[in-house]
Amino acid sequence: MALPIPPKTAAKPPHALSAAEALTPLIEATYTSPAIHCYVNGHRTVIDSPNPHWTLLDYIRAQPHLKGTKLGCGEGGCGACTIVLQAPDTSSGKRRIKHRAVNACLFPLVGVDGKHVITVEGIGSVAKPHALQERITKLHGSQCGFCTPGIVMSLYAMVRNAYDPETKRFSLSARDIELEGHLDGNLCRCTGYKPILNAAKTFIVEDLKGQLTEAEEKAEDGKLAREVVGLARNGCEGLPKVSCGRVGGCCRDAPSESDSENKSSTSTPPTEPSMTSTDDQVSAIVDTKKYPVVDSLVSGASYADPLKSKESAGAAQETKTATSLEAPVAGSKHGVPLIQFQEYAPDAELIFPSALWKYELQPLCYGNDKKIWFRPTNLEQLLELKDAYPSVKLVGGASEIQVEVRFKNSDFAVSAYVSDIPELKHTKLPTDTELENAKELVLAANTPLTEIEALCRQVYAKLGKRAIVLEALRKQLRYFAGRQIRNVASLAGNIATASPISDANPVLLAAGATLEVVSKSEGSVDLPISSFFVAYRTTTLPPDAVLSRVRIPLPAPGVREVLKAYKQAKRKDDDIAIVTAAFRIRLDSEGVVEDACLVYGGMAPTTKVSPKTQEALVGRRWFHSETLNAGLSALLQDYDLPYGVPGGMADYRKTLTLSFFFRFWHESAAELGLGEVDNQAIDEIHRAISTGTRDDYNPFEQRVVGKQIAHLSALKQCTGEAEYIDDIPRFEQELFGGLVLSSKAHANLVSVDWEPALAMPGAVGYIDKNSLPEGQNIWGSIKKDEPFFADGKVSHHGQVIGMVYGETALQAQAAAKAVKIEYEVLPAILTIDEAIEARSYFQHDKLLRKGLAITDEMDEAWAQCDRIFEGQTRMGGQEHFYLETNAALVIPSGEDGCMEVWSSTQNTMETQEFVSAVTGVPSNRINARVKRLGGGFGGKESRSVPFACYLAIAAKKEKRPMRLMLNRDEDMLLSGQRHPVQARWRVGVSKEGKLIALDADVYDNAGFSQDMSGAVMDRCITHFDNVYECPNVFLRGHVCKTNIHSNTAYRGFGAPQGMYFSETIMYNIAEGLGMDIDELRWKNLYKIGEHTPFLQKIDEDWHIPLLLEQLGRSSHYEKRKAAVAEFNAKNRWKKRGISLIPTKFGLSFATALHLNQASAYIKIYADGSVLLHHGGTEMGQGLYTKMCQIAAQELGTPLDAIFTQDSQTYQIANASPTAASSGSDLNGMAVKDACDQLNERLQPYREKLSKDATLKEIAHAAYLDRVNLAANGFWKMPRVGFTWGNYDIETVKPMYYYFTQGAGCSEVEVDLLTGDHTVLRTDLMMDVGNSINPAIDYGQIEGAFVQGQGLFTIEETLWTRNGELFTRGPGTYKIPGFSDIPQVFNVSLLRHDNDGKPLNWNHLRSVQSSKGIGEPPLFLGSTVFFALREAVKAARKMNGTRIEEGTEEGKWKLDSPATAERLRLAVGDDLVRRAKVKRNKGETNFLVAVA
């Protein structure tokens, strides 16, 4: 018998096909197109062989003339990168186009195929601005401008979608602008948002052919919407015979206008119906004109060709200047600004390219050997792909994936873009008949969330309560991420991610949704969502399957079922939930629970149902207090979080779990009509459309100074033409830096191996401590104590160890991550308490003594006191969150070691000095330059310096230009923050409440190096008095050395912290004495002639009493205070609070006397144009504008004759940093000095020529006479010169040149169940002297206030236990957004005494008698904090808990910031008590606050 021959070798085991094996046949058969076809700003664009690693933003920013779209965070959290995608909208069945605002930083480049990409450059330019760009400029909505293009584009999408070209109907309401979340994905750190909203609202008030019908239908917003419609239709005739309250003013507004009570309204009114502030407040007059007029006094310079001979000036060709005043003001009428816009013509907008209508998507594939992209065009192709290679990563909106790629080092080699697959992206709105019998609603899984939101709304409107689940889903989606993300993100992405804090999943689970998943092998399979989430971010989705549809069941008519959803986050808009929930109950006809499904997110590693609670509820009568109680008790068993639970906030999360259920019980009972319920437990905090005024009337205005002139760069900023460091065109041979950062807080560096980094693609070189000259690896602003590069050890997480540089930024960053570092970890000190215990301090022996403290006789002072109070008060830090992260560009010259050093710095001198030190080149060859910063707020005063130095070292080594722009997380890790502080204080008073003695130890958390922490502490203790006289004071400042980043200057520089302590102490005294807080304040206010704790005399310009009186009157404070008490007496679950607080802020660089100097350099050219340089930097605060105004005023020329190019050390030597609110004071005086010199030289020519002679004629004549037309101005601040330790009142010099003073009043409402709050109304009044430019000052006041509001409420910096900064991006760190600003926001300037006589600031010797304003109003953000404190105190009183502050059992404490967590836990109610988490021995909170 013949046998078969056995095989000679063993059979190969089956193996998964490699990507190449699996995908090559598919590519060859189907994916034949490798290029993206799209339009960009109206231009046909083919992107051949796109870079597969690029997002849309990477592509846009690589284009030479598209730098307007900014990188602010790279994680979808700031909106700086917003662009608009224009694409056909097939949902209506008509030929329509839709405009979607999108975050280009997340959006995959592949997704633009077949679409029209519109960037800010595409809609307008300085020469021909879009109406939005013009209006934001003229209404002062752009300060630093880095956020502005993104905001313009979000508004552009909104405005474009508001217009139907077919019917020519334009439908836009204030509600659309403010309450529908069009702007919730955009952040601005400068403006306080109000002017931007005002600019947007001009599109409502304008008469766009009277077609604002829909706004009227949305009657919920009541009066304002109706007024707006009335206004648009009828002008002011349709309104009461008072100011109509239109944004920016009404034609009925006039300086004499007195009745302003009816100007505005809100659906959640503050306690007093009156909305506006002072009776004599007047708004700017805003108008729309075909050809806006221009104020020729301000704008109208002309210049002629330079003349070299004795020709007459008139002989030359004249040209109008068109550079510096691109958005001219129309002028003013009796001191009230006139602002005129061009008409908006919706018909003239950029159209959808006709070629794209015809474009058919082709299967697309491109990439390289590291990464490859597919874009199938139908589901079948996608399933083929998944079947061939299951590891292919599906990409929907990329809002999850791109964050993983960028921040979690995920690398998906094969990706497929699925959001253009019709079967996955189109959800059809069912017809009415279909809906009538519908048992479920079917959603295509990758339908954008904004479309789902709209669909839910439409179906709910038709089906009513049967579709209550859709209303719940809509509510969750409304507060889901920002608009730009919702425009692209999908349910599929949310479900597949399986995040435990997903917002959609709880609703889908509670509703019992079914997921349809489809694969080539199995076809379509239904998976119930209840068994889909199996572990943390793990699902049962088969690897080769695609989520295709989500089916949401609808109950049959008549079923008694309710489903509601809730969410609590740190910030209401665009924030991930702390706890999120959806609850469904079904009752039988007797009201007994048949079925219950309670789902929570944020309480476990997955979205989780609550089995014990559900079991406890079924079979019970729902509307019975025992059921409520049983549910609450069972929830505690379902969610028994340990104290140190990951994510932290165990007490709060448990409390929220109960609170949501409590609210649901009430709400469902009301919904089902089960009986009388407490409606106050149901209502969440709602926001109304914001209103408010600026006191625009300026009786002191001059020809140029005193006028409300728009920021000179604002229009450029709005059109994207304004250049920031990273926008400067690339240089030949340029390289990019990538920083190597420590991953440990405190450790010895055992080894650093950079070889692997240099093996990475594109890497060119590496520098570290060994790359600096001997002894130069050290820097510091005041004390040199910080290494540029870590040397032997690291002292904070994120410390710079080295820098890799490479051909592109992405390559350099990737290479930096490849450096291998071995650490030997050491114990880290993070908090102030730990530093005190370890006695870890920097030397700082500054004391303040006054009265008996000078002679060490404080015991005597204490003996005089009737009552003594003590406390320990903490205040957290604050991230600057300027929108432009630190950036620098160094261009070495071929000769003499010279370098151009562009840096986003507030401090050109220090940049120059340290670049000189690290390169060994003298300062005279280093030109440190900055044109503008995208925000600074103190954060770029010193911490910007090392970045320029790193680049300079590398540039010198390679002889090539070097550039670096930090990622947001790097910036937050590295660049320091506002100092967290703590005070341990003791205060003594008489029984009448007069302050007698004050003693305190004050600590700031400096971090690992000193930076300016000592100076910050000095300002902190010199503002510890705020505005109160205390005869005996002993204050000691301590600077703690810890293992966190080096904290630094931040707007206010320690003063807000000091004044916060002061006001906390005042509240403690008032509460201890049972005295009214305002009475206590008045009793202790400084009087003229008294002395501060640093022995400075209070002079005659003391206006705090005036401010308190006038603001008290205009804000109706007393009446509203009574109304708040009445409100609180009637409301169980909402409480209100109100506070009126004064502030004084000392101006000058306090103890760094040498910094109080400035110089300016002015050159008048023979053609009459003027070039102005000074030492100040422009960071949005309008310094350049103010300086040009001063020069124009002094030189007698129109403003647009003056030009400032940038700040640079080649022009201005030894410039002080632009800081301490003294930029205008110092530089303004220097500018004036230069002008005075020039005017003196020009005087003979002014006399000789006619009195109408222009500067051009005068300058020309002087030039021909060989007169020097360049002048160097200089000023040093007189009088100041405080010396520590001099306690002699006669000889000690003032610390501050003067005090900027102000007062603020805020009223808030708190939801006691969640800790959520809203600011109902804020009124601010500042004494800014004679304002150089009130518009800029209002902007500073509003912006500083909102920054302060953030500081004292939602902005919380947190660390992990091992010392990593946890809050390092907009995802974890929340600054106020558009809907956090006060609902009514009034700002005014002090101008008169109480008898109406103009003030004259006798003691003020500043330029044009103006006052610095950048920092002073920030502290008034604390009015919100203290109002919240009052509201919570009212709740505690109601709950029978103690109201004294303290750490002992039963007392309470509200440290800053007053987060929702702190507020909720302070309420002292039964739910908090029940949810209290026991802290076992040794257990610590997951996250650490380091104050």
Ligand SMILES: Cc1cc2nc3c(=O)[nH]c(=O)nc-3n(C[C@H](O)[C@H](O)[C@H](O)COP(=O)(O)OP(=O)(O)OC[C@H]3O[C@@H](n4cnc5c(N)ncnc54)[C@H](O)[C@@H]3O)c2cc1C
């Ligand atoms: C700034 C910011 C804010 C956010 N805020 C919130 C928030 O408030 N609430 C919240 O819940 N989430 C939030 N997210 C998370 C994220 O936006 C959501 O999870 C979103 O739904 C993801 O959808 P996407 O289409 O962008 O998913 P992608 O990022 O494209 O994909 C996410 C995952 O889903 C998979 N996937 C996509 N489509 C399919 C499909 N058809 N079949 C199978 N798998 C698929 C992908 O492979 C990937 O694993 C936020 C994200 C960011 C960046």
Ligand code: FES
């Ligand atoms: S850069 Fe895109 S959202 Fe911040």
Ligand code: FES
């Ligand atoms: S103007 Fe908005 S961030 Fe500066």
